[in-house]
Amino acid sequence: MPLFRQTTAPQHLFRQHRPKLRRLMLPAHSLNCPECGLLIEIPMLGQGRQADCPRCHHELVRVENRPFTTPLALALGTLILLLCVYSGMFMTVSTIGVYERLTLPFMLEVLILQDFGFLAEVMFVFTFGLPLLFLLLCLYVYGALAVQSPLPGLLMATRTMVRLRSWVMADVFLISTLVAYIKLGDVVQVDFGSSFWLMFPMVLLLLRTTLSVPEHWVYYQIHRLHGHTTIYADNTGKICCSRCRYFRPSEEILCQVCGTHLFTRRPNSEKLSWAFLLAAAVLYLPANMLPIMISSNPTVTEISTIMGGIIFMWDSGDRAIAAIIFSASIMIPVLKIFAMAFLLLCSRYGVPFDIRKVSLLYRITEKIGRWSMIDIFVIIILMSTFHTNIARVTPGPASLYFCLVVLLTMLSAHYFDPRLLWDKYGSEQENGHT
Secondary structure (H helix, E strand, O other), X not given: OOEEEEOOOOHHHHHHOHHHHXXXXXXXXXXXXXXXXXXXXXOOEOOXXXXXXXXXXXXXXXXXXXXXXXXXXXXXXXXXXXXXXXXXXXXXXXXXXXXXXXXXXXXXXXXXXXXXXHHHHHXXXXXXXXXXXXXXXXXXHHHHHHOOOOOOXXXXXXXXXXXXXXXXXXXXXXXXXXXHHXXXXXXXXXXXXXXXXXXXXXXXXHHHHHHOOOHHHHHHHHHHHOOOOXXXXXXXXXXXXXXXXXXXXXXXXXXXXXXXXXXXXXXXXXXXXXXXXXXXXXXXXHHHHOOOEEEEOOOOEEEEOHHHHXXXXXXXXXXXXXXXXXXXXXXXXXXXXXXXXXXXXXHHHOOOOOHHHHHHHHHHHHHHHHHHHHHHHHHHHHHHHOEOOOOEEEEXXXXXXXXXXXXXXXXXXXXXXXXXXXXXXXXXXXXXXX
């Protein structure tokens, strides 16, 4: 049976709002775990209850305590803070011959004017564009559910909203700002504006919002609005969708619940994952060998590689910041490349260790990849600060390669189907008993 976490509501609420509570509940049904493939019977779940896979402990189903109001309130609050952060003063930097009032739109403008449009797109998309789109979709979907109105495009909006969650990097940019502040503190005077301080609650609310979207429950509620069922009494001859986790007739090409392709295992998962991984490994060489940042003033020009900058900061006494940059720019990409290669080999040739630990390795590898973007965001902040003839910082060619390495490793983890590990482990166990 699944493992549950439950929080209970006061009994008088159940008496007063029994019809509404029934509407919020998720009926009993069965599903396949999207990480290990185990068939699990889920009992009826009410508010504040969650079911996890008993084999790999992956979260399967969850119903929020206040399923409609909590995501709406979180998304609205986060949206207001996001607009305030992007419209206010982020920081001021002053020293001899340099005084800059930095806002986030100004940073984008500097990148575009100096022909670094790719970095401007990266910053805009991951720190503003995707968070904004995610929040607007969240308001649209949960607003429709709250007023019980089957608005057009709910399925597409939900599918997009769910997929955007892992690509939102406002928290990574916030940590990058702190890293840049430590680097700037020795040479300039830095004063943080209101936008910087508002970014802390914004990031916390944004992270909480991403956690308050249980897509399995949301898809059920959307189809209930349209008078459709997502749950079958008999799942014989049906395929469990890997996205929405509902069983669908095997003759369907696209899942009629969430609109994604139906498959028992992701087609060409290993080939796609290997392709992205090998491309990342190849690009990692120029990302480390070529200059990632060029600093210049009227008397001297310094060209830094990733490792060269880390060594310089370590020798200069900034060992904490050197350790952070080393972890984000060297250790995480390398470990992720080796971890993904190990997982792919395990899916093909067998699992040499405890399968649960290997499955946990995949989960960690999938989550930490985006933190390697710290170095890119630090360069963007430094470039926005120093862009005059007196002091100038420009990205080197390695910045493009490194950014591609981060994105390619994330795609490699995304396209890998972890159920292949459990399939291989299961076949090995069967062969061992015969």
